[in-house]
Amino acid sequence: MTFGPASRLGVALFEETDPIEFIPGQSDDAKEAIIRAVYRQILGNAYVMESERASVPESQFKNGELSVREFVRAIAKSDLYSSRFFETTPRYRFIELNFKHFLGRTPKDLEEMRMHSDLLDNGGYEAEIDSYLDSDEYQATFGEYFVPYLRGYKTDAGISMVGFTHIFAMQRGASSSDLKGSLSGISPVLNRNVINPTPMPVVAPSAGASGDGWSFQESTTRDAGxxxxxxxxxxxxxxxxxxxxxxxxxxxxxxxxxxxxxxxxxxxxxxxxxxxxxxxxxxxxxxxxxxxx
Structure with a gap:
């Protein structure tokens, strides 16, 4: 069991869970576990009904026709992902969730947000998805056979402390959901804090035993309340x-x-x-x- 800050800030599960990798020759049960892990990461821990599952890409993955990365791509371009995170949310909420779901981190700055906004305008939805999965960062971090995972709370070279604080606003504990679990609703969580860029208070999630910080939501103005x-x-x-x-x-x-x-x-x-x-x-x-x- 993880103790200390990881347990208090809601990332203990991610610390205790090793990255999930597909290895050729694995059993059907292992492949099914990978499929579930992909749904959990790419859909932001939101519940998926049996009728919503992508049966064709699942079958192709189990038969060895798709790598983990290509299975992730299929889910990301599906109506399931589009209807939950693209069609019903503002542009910048969609983009910040894409960073979290596909790269396991938050946007570094306004320029990254602008670049992906321009890509949506000029290339469309599928080009936006491909930009994450075909990036050097994705290949270097996850490759073809690792399921993407949350990593923005770790201290890596080149990652600013601003991004470190932002991930705790985006990830409110292991039981939270990107579909319904945000106090901001469908509004961007990071908002002006990416534009500045500005660190955000790191507050324990609702899953904490004491409930401290469960209701935390950043003020919409500096002197609200x-x-x-x-x-x-x-x-x-x-x-x-x-x-x-x-x-x-x-x-x-x-x-x-x-x-x-x-x-x-x-x-x-x-x-x-x-x-x-x-x-x-x-x-x-x-x-x-x-x-x-």
Whole structure:
């Protein structure tokens, strides 16, 4: 079992599961396990009914006519993927999910997002899918026979800390679903944080035993839910911005946020910082960031 940050942040399952590779000569049961793993990764852990499964590509894979990569391509170009993530979502939500599903990471910056947006305009849906699966990055990471997996939370050379924080906003625990599991609905999760680029608070997912951070959703404006405690700075001349999430209704079976927005922002003079810290925790809040102003 994985302990420490991995277990608290919802990536323990990915740490404990070795990458899945197809090896020629494997049993039908092993091939079926690979098929299930592909559905789980490419469809963002969303449930797939038996009638929705791609029976022809599955048969071709089992018969050795398709590699894992080509089976992934078949699922990605299917009506199942298109109807869930392309036809019903905004463009940038579709693109950020493609990065997660096919490369196991989030977009690095605005330029990557723009490039894929232009590709959708000029090449269409299938060209967008091919751009991930035919990329040097995909080949170097997964090749022909590995099932793609989540990897953006790992510290790799060339990967910025911004992307590291973004993956935790995109992946809210091993039981979350990209189809229905996001508090943002069909809106892009990363949004302006890719444009800037800006790190996001890393908050434990709903699967945590304490439920801390379950309701976290980034504020749509920097000062959404703002409360100013005190008029300006204190004797030290310093003011701190505290962003809080995870407020709950005591005594309820389901922990429901008291606020329409999951975040609450407080501006606090330095002299009152310790008292406010204690008050927030006493009322069930979880501090996601404290930054000097």
């Amino acid at each position: 703002l409360t100013r405690l005190g008029a300006g700075a204190g004797d030290s001349g310093k003011v701190f911005r505290i962003e809080v999430t995870g407020y709950s209704s005591p005594g309820k079976v389901n922990r429901i946020s008291k606020f329409r927005r999951s975040n609450k922002v407080y501006y606090v003079p330095f002299e009152r910082l310790s008292d406010e810290y204690k008050r927030i925790h006493a009322t069930g809040g979880v501090i996601s960031s404290i930054t000097p102003c």
